[in-house]
Amino acid sequence: MTLTRLPTRRIGSLTVGAQGLGCLGMSEFYGATVETESIATIRRALDLGATLLDTADVYGHGAGEELVGRAVAGRRERAIVATKFGVVRPGPGVGAAVRGDARYVRRSCEASLRRLGVDHIDLFYLTRVDTEVGVEETVGAMAELAAAGKIREIGLCEAGPDTLRRAHAVAPIAALQTEWSLWSRDIEHRVVGTCRELGIALVPYSPLGRGFLSGAIRSPEQLEEGDFRRFGLPRFTPDNLPRNLALADRLVELAGELRVTAAQLALAWLHHRGPDVIPIPGTRHRAHLEENVDAAFLSLTRADLAAVEAAVPPDEVYGERWNEQSMRFVDR
Template sequence: MTTAPPPLPTHRLGRLKVPAQGLGCLSTTSFYGVADPAEALATVHEAIDRGVALLDTADVQGLGEGERLLGRAVAGRRDRVLLSTKVGLERDAQGKFLGVRGDRAYIRERCHASLRRLGVDHLDLYVKHWAAPGEDIEEAMGAMAELVAEGKVLDVCLSEVSAATLRRAHAIHPVTAVQSEWSLWSRDVEVEILPVCRELGVGLIASSPLGRGFLTGRIRSEADLGPATDFRRTLPRFDPPHLRRNVAVVDALRPLADAHGITVAQLALAWLHQQGDDIVPIPGTARRDHLAENLAAVSVQLSADELAAVASAVPANAVHGDRYPPFLMTLVGN
C-alpha cells in the first residue's frame, strides 16, 4: 500500500498563504528542450494532486502556448490552484525579444488575452514582467489596480525590478510578491530586493531556483543542453568557457548533498526553502520524475551549520557570466 506524501507546509506571500513550493511552467513550452505535451499535462496534474497550488506562466512563454496548456491542465481543478501569469515582456512571432511595455492599454488588452487562453474569468496573481529603463511604473500599477477593481485580477506582483521601483509601485497599489531569479548561482536579490520586500510585507517568488537546470548537476558541458533552440544557449553562463568554470559550483555542493543523502538539486532547493517563510520557490519542470525530486526537497531540514556550509561552498561571486545576453540585461533590475 502506497503511503501518501505529507501535505506541503504553507508560506506567506503578502496577504496570501501558499503551499511552500510552486511550479514554474516555462519548461512545458519547449523553451529549453523539446517538451512532450502529454507528459507536461500529466506533470501539472500530478503537481496539483500533490498539493502544489501556485502555477506560474507568462503570455510570452511559447507565444501563448504556455497559457493554453496550463488552461487545459486546470480545467476541472480551478478551485485548487493559484494561476499566475505575466505581462510586459514582448516577443515577435519568431520569438525575438523586443522590449518591455507597461502602458495601460497594453496591459488591459494582454490581460483579457491571457484570460481567454487560460479559459478562466480571473487571474489569482498578475505579474508585471520586468520594467523598461525609465518606465512609468505608476501607469502600469494604475492599470493593474483597475483590473483588480473589476475582479479580473486578485493580486498584483512584479518581476525582476529594482528596490526603488518596488517602493514606487507599492505606493500606487499593494504588491503581493516580487518574482525574481534566486538560487545558489543567482543571489543578487539578497542585497536590496529581499530587505525591501520584508520591510513592505511583500513575499518573494524565487524563479529558476535550480539555475535553469544547472543545479541539478546534469549539465556539465554544452552537449548536455537541448537542441539549437534551447534558450540557455543564448545565456552567457552557459557559454562553454563560462560553463566549464561553473561546473565547479555543482562539484562544491555534491559532497554536502551526498552527506545528507539527497541530490544537489534537493540541497539547493532546501537551502532556499530555509531562507524564510515569505519565500516560495517555483522550480520548473515538464516531467513527473523531476517534480517528485523537487517536492521531496520541501521536507529536507538543514542544520545551521549545513546552511552555512552550502552558502560558503557557493559564495555570491562564484558564478561566471551574466544571467542574460546584453540586450535582456538592460531590461532587468530597473
C-alpha cells in the same frame, strides 16, 4: 517521495503551497516537449500541494497559457494561476521590448484570460519594468483590473527597491518574482530587505540555476539544439560552463553526504531563507517534480547551510545570469 502535502505560505490574500511550479519549459525554451506529460505534471503538483502555477503570455507565444488552462480545467479551485505580461516578443528570442502602458495592461489581461480559459487570474505580474512608462501607470491599471475582479493580486518581476516603493504606494504589491538561487544572489543586498519591509512575498524563479545546480549538465553539447541556454545564457557558454562545474561538483558531493540530491539541497537552502520565500522550480516531468517537492521538507542546520554557501560562493560564478540585451531589462 513524501506523501505529505506541502505546508502553505501567503502571497497577499492568496494561500499557496510553500513551493510552486514553473511552467516555462512546457511550451518551449528547453527543447522538445510532450504535452501529456506536462499536463500530468501540473496535475500531480496540485495533488502534492504545489498550487502556485507560473506561466506567461510569451511562453510559446501563448501556448504556455493554453496548456496551463487545459491542465487546470476541472481543478480550478485547487490552482493558484499566475501569469505575466509586458514583454514584447515578436520572434523566437526572449523578447525585444517591454510595454507597461495602461492600454497594454488591459489588453494583455483579456488575452491571458481567454487563453487560460478562466474568469480571473490569481496573480498577475509585470514581467519587466517599462522604463518609458512610469510604474505608477502600470500598477494603476492593474489595480483597476483587481477592482473589476479580473485579477486577485498584483506582482512585479525583476524590480529594484525604488520601483517597488513607488509601485506599492499606488497599490499593494503582493509578490516580487526574481531570479534567486545559490549562484544568483544579488537581490540579497537591497531587494530582499525592501520586500520584507513592505510585506511583499519573494517568488524565486530559476532556483536551480536553470538546471545547472542539479549537477546533471556537464557540457553545452548535452543541451538540445533548441535549448535557449545554448545561446541566451553566458554561464552555459563553452568558455564559462567548464569553469562553473567546480561549483556543481562541490554541491553534489555535499548533497551525497547529507543523503539528498543536489537539486533538493539547493531548493532547501532557499526554503531556509524565510517563510515569505516560495520558489518555483520548473520541470516537465513528474519524477523531477516529486524530487523537488521533497526539498521543502528538509531541515538543514546552521552548519549545513554554511557548508552549502561555501560550496557555491557567488564570487566564483563565471558569466552573467542573462545576456547583455536581457540584463538591460532588469531593474535594480
